[in-house]
Amino acid sequence: MPADYHTHTPLCLHATGEPEEYIAAALAAGLTEYGVSDHAPARPEPFDDWRMLESDLPAYYDWIERARAAAGSMPVRAGMECDWLPGCEGWIEDLAGRYPWDYLIGSVHYLGVWDFDNPKWLGRWAESDVDAVWTSYWQTYAEMAKSRLFDILGHPDLVKKFSHRPAGDLARFYEPAIEVIAASGCTIELNTAGWHKPCEEAYPHPQFLALAHQAGIPLVISSDSHAPGEVARDFAKAIEWAKSAGYTETQLFEKRQRRAELLGGSRANMPYQEHDS
Template identity: 30%
Template structure:
């Protein structure tokens, strides 16, 4: 069985690249019949983009494109999430732990947060729940998740933010190091200010604390610190990998095989790396499958390869989630 438990419906900032990728996604399912780059083609393209912007990502039309792709690729369970920082209710949480000072980094991050924090959490939760039965009728289980940034010291506040919502699962993720969003392309030069060994030690200590927090069902993209190809020799990281794996097992927290960095970022490597994957398997960590897609045409991307990777390691079950309970199902 193939599943995909890490799928986004939208992500800012809202550039022309966002428009281009949105149009490409729509045209996969609703091809433009006009001669490409003719005026009629452009008019039809504008109509489609206008519909996408007018209806937003929380529309049945947009979500149904994800359903079509799940059916095309044989994905039996689909988990829709959004980044916690997309929701206005979480502004105080992120401003507390992100660098939003008057420094160059702080100014850029404050501007970024303003651009991406555009939604209300209730709207998202209610919409996904409202579509579950329609998906079930088509033979696909739709699950509701959230991807929540973990900050050391923010456990109580995060728990409060998540309380009262009927999530099927909560993903923990680490995108920040001491307030710096290290996967932000505008801030990647800051890697040069750090000793990489110390940087990775700090990152993986945060990942372990996330696993121990009791807040998460699985931790996303464990080694996403490598996003812009800044990584020391992996031999120096093996002990850290083992420490993370043991923390996951001891706290009954899983992880994912996530191809997002492979097809969207300079490092062009899945999370976890092959060596990290070997360590996680050896220690008995449980896995789910994901795409980290932000557009419907990327749902389930590389799912066949991921399934093969798992089976070649002797893994016969995959983690799925229902009402915050992990259910292992045959791969």
């Protein structure tokens, strides 16, 4: 199975389980590698109620080391999922220097002050112009990619989580963002958690995935697990989605450099490539 790099810990206040339980699940799934990437702190604190605080970072480093101790010969990579927020660039650069990270995931969960994927604010969707929300989301996502602060861009079409989608061909939203992502050198993820949300569809949509492959954008497959039983969830199905879009390989990360892994788990005979971030 490919590496699973998008996974969480209880430090984000909405995940459960111990490092050893996550590693046991990763080993049972036959993952190539496992990565820890909890929601990074954001300023000013407390920013919201679903992420680490800056004071939690030492405990987070300890979590990663416990996972490594339990993993035997399976590599455990260190990452964070960082929110793209207005003016966040200096803070992300600060966090990037705090630890020898293997990768950073960039995600868009906020449009202004609205964390649009939070069920707490589901009613706001009924008051919103869906086309306008999608336009804002994809512009924000492209800005995140353009920053080149991240190695992996998380759940590309998270905006569809509650099944609010504009009418017509959605390529009009996808194509401009894909152009920017391709120029950035970032990797995107095929995130299986969407199959278990109201949209009942992995992130991103197959059309986006096919366009991304055509543009030469690298791919990882991720579970976005918040409990041990979710590690590598639906990976066999995701592999088929990736192959249908034209992908033959995913990516492995170490010290913010990447190399190819053939779909099916074999490492391609390629050196790590540094991501210009």
